[in-house]
Amino acid sequence: QQQVRQSPQSLTVWEGETAILNCSYEDSTFNYFPWYQQFPGEGPALLISISSVSDKKEDGRFTIFFNKREKKLSLHITDSQPGDSATYFCAASGTNAYKVIFGKGTHLHVLP
Amino acid sequence: EAAVTQSPRNKVAVTGGKVxxxxxxxxxxxxxxxxRQxxxxxxxxxxxxxxxxxTEKGDIPDGYKASRPxxxxxxxxLELATPSQTSVYFCASGETWGEAEQFFGPGTRLTVL
Structure with a gap:
């Protein structure tokens, strides 16, 4: 059972545009949502995260918007740069959870 | 800085072999x-x-064993490697459960022929 869903699978934007990556989850006990960024040939690395007590988390050009009632969140990348081209994984875990559940990822392509 | 290393980075194995x-x-x-990715x-x-x-089983443990010495x-x-186990494998470490960052290694690309 897939508990974390991401859309779209692939997204292409022009340099300078805002990229919006979507994520939804099913388990209402999830309360921590990290986003990982992965470049080709490398392992994923934590980009930004949010806990369920917040509805927004900002870090430079990266912002997470969180809607607990609808069990949805989104990652907004403003002023997208070609260097942002990567795969982005939305993930979820609960308090004292033994593991993090990863979505299948969104491949982002930023064209110069 | 956090450091997770994996070896080998690339591996070609034969069906039925141990990896x-x-x-x-x-x-x-x-x-x-x-x-695995x-x-x-x-x-x-x-x-x-x-x-x-x-060691604990995750979501897809069949065909794999783990050891934490x-x-x-x-x-x-992989005691008896099969072509379906061809994949990229990532190791990660983390400090605590729940709200904790996982640090990933660079991955191992395994091909089973």
């Missing part, structure tokens, strides 16, 4: 994980460990 993937972390994290499936958890001497080292063992 051991190794992972070392210098973060002194209690928790370690093995994932396949197109269309994202990251799937194979085995994890709470600390030296412990020390805090620093966590191995993934």
């Amino acid at each position: 051991t993937l190794s992972c070392n972390q210098t973060n002194n994290h209690n928790n370690m994980y093995w994932y 396949d197109t269309g499936h994202g990251l799937r958890l194979i085995h994890y460990s709470y600390g030296a001497g412990s 020390s805090q620093e080292n966590f191995s993934l063992i």
